[in-house]
Amino acid sequence: MRFKTWAWGLSVATAAMLAACGGGGDSSSAQMRLLNASIGYAALDMAVDSTTVNSGVAYAGVGTYADVKTDATGTEVQSNNVGSTLASSTPTLASGSHYTMIAYGSAGSVRTTLLQEDQDAAASGKSKLLVLNLAPDAGAMDVYVTGADESLDTASSVASSIATGSGSGYITLNSGTFRVRVTAASSKTDLRLDIPSITLASTGVSTLILTGSTGGVLVNGIQLVQQGATSNFPNATARARLVAAVGSSALVSGSIGQTSLMPTSVAPTIGDYTTIAAGTADLSVYVNGALMTFAKPALAAGSDYTLMVWGTAAEPKLAVLTDDNRLPTSPTTTAKIRLVNGVASATTGLTLNVDYSALASNVVAGTSSTPQATAASTSALLTVTSPSSTTPVYSLSELGIQAGYVYTVFVMGDSNAMVGSLRRERSSN
Numbered sequence: 001m002r003f004k005t006w007a008w009g010l011s012v013a014t015a016a017m018l019a020a021c022g023g024g025g026d027s028s029s030a031q032m033r034l035l036n037a038s039i040g041y042a043a044l045d046m047a048v049d050s051t052t053v054n055s056g057v058a059y060a061g062v063g064t065y066a067d068v069k070t071d072a073t074g075t076e077v078q079s080n081n082v083g084s085t086l087a088s089s090t091p092t093l094a095s096g097s098h099y100t101m102i103a104y105g106s107a108g109s110v111r112t113t114l115l116q117e118d119q120d121a122a123a124s125g126k127s128k129l130l131v132l133n134l135a136p137d138a139g140a141m142d143v144y145v146t147g148a149d150e151s152l153d154t155a156s157s158v159a160s161s162i163a164t165g166s167g168s169g170y171i172t173l174n175s176g177t178f179r180v181r182v183t184a185a186s187s188k189t190d191l192r193l194d195i196p197s198i199t200l201a202s203t204g205v206s207t208l209i210l211t212g213s214t215g216g217v218l219v220n221g222i223q224l225v226q227q228g229a230t231s232n233f234p235n236a237t238a239r240a241r242l243v244a245a246v247g248s249s250a251l252v253s254g255s256i257g258q259t260s261l262m263p264t265s266v267a268p269t270i271g272d273y274t275t276i277a278a279g280t281a282d283l284s285v286y287v288n289g290a291l292m293t294f295a296k297p298a299l300a301a302g303s304d305y306t307l308m309v310w311g312t313a314a315e316p317k318l319a320v321l322t323d324d325n326r327l328p329t330s331p332t333t334t335a336k337i338r339l340v341n342g343v344a345s346a347t348t349g350l351t352l353n354v355d356y357s358a359l360a361s362n363v364v365a366g367t368s369s370t371p372q373a374t375a376a377s378t379s380a381l382l383t384v385t386s387p388s389s390t391t392p393v394y395s396l397s398e399l400g401i402q403a404g405y406v407y408t409v410f411v412m413g414d415s416n417a418m419v420g421s422l423r424r425e426r427s428s429n
Helices: none
Strands: 002-006 029-038 043-048 051-058 066-069 075-079 085-089 098-106 109-116 126-134 141-146 159-162 171-174 176-184 187-200 204-211 220-225 230-233 237-244 251-256 259-266 274-277 283-287 304-311 316-323 334-344 350-354 357-363 372-375 377-385 394-401 406-414 417-426
Touching: 029 043, 029 051, 029 204, 029 220, 043 098, 051 066, 075 098, 075 109, 085 109, 098 126, 098 204, 109 126, 126 141, 126 159, 141 187, 187 204, 187 220, 187 230, 237 251, 237 259, 251 304, 259 274, 283 304, 283 316, 334 350, 334 357, 357 372, 372 377, 377 406, 394 406, 394 417
Parallel strands: 029 098, 126 204, 237 304, 304 334, 334 406
Antiparallel strands: 002 109, 029 066, 043 051, 043 075, 075 085, 098 109, 126 171, 141 159, 141 176, 176 187, 204 220, 220 230, 237 274, 251 259, 251 283, 304 316, 334 372, 350 357, 350 377, 377 394, 406 417
16 A cells, blocks of 8 residues: 545655556446545545545445546545535546545645555455544554553554654564554653554554544544455554642542542642543542532543542632643634633633734633634733723733644632733643
8 A cells, every 4th residue: 555645744654655456347437435634524525537436424424436547536535414515626537546645634624645556465364554643632652452452561562653744664564453543652651542452464554544533633543454344443542631620728629530639639629631431431639638510521522621629618619621632723823812710709801912913802700711713922911801900810921832832821719819821731842
């Protein structure tokens, strides 16, 4: 197999850029089909030379091959319900070869890459695996193929530092059934995907496609067998953190099941993200030693959440905030920033300003604003203002806002003693 990208720079190891060989079709045509790897679209169509060749391809599914003339390859990936064009390209196809056009990315930001499927078979007892990092927001990743119960502590990666938009090159492994784990590059503790069981067939060739998630950090997996079918390996986890924003310097702790989110801490305190099983979370929160009776939050797979305990120490509340930690759409020139209001007994909303421009207005207590893009700067002025105060309730001058970063501004504590904190959630590095 080999693959090319359209409308986005995609590099790949030389081993994956092999010349085409063999295949069906006549001397002036190739075989092409569509694979839907975009989490933003339940179904996609593909048209070539203004003729629909694949229709209603579901997420993680692949269409049937269609004959495509090599001198008329104008290709459009289209939404299935409206028929609008989401991405277009004019690929160069070799006569008699097989190709899969992979559409990936989020809603409104679909990208495509072309995978050639004519790689020589592996030897008996062996299998070839290509890993493609098509998760636009996840950053570089390492891949481990192990036994089911093997610890990552002693495991060696089969592919390392696969950058966003890149491939591993073909890896020859023993055939069999294995566990695949994907981590952030050079960090075995930052687990992004755990596939308990994946089959690598003897003499087989397959591609593991890593796709994005709604939160931006975790990834999903799709295995594509060369000239064959797909297998879907969706992420079964979410990421959550506990934020203690309660007033009066209350003591707060919390856990989900047996997983601690925060040891006993003096509010205000912002916890770190922890990866936990998706679904209805068995959340336990203590405030000043008393167990709270909060409703158990439902955490969707692939999403990031802030579980904010706010309000007065006498009447704490829980806000379940969905966090968009996807990278800025222009990561070389802009950052993303939002405001979270965790102020107890606040009667007015807060406004977030950067260099005197309001990026979020009237953010009421217990809520967050929608992340907004802001220009990178070496000396920005950030303020949070309230109608009840003649001066900013939080202010940072000469602030360096770095391109490609995601930020959250928290304002917490009592309404007469607000405490602000700027949190760098992640970067594009």
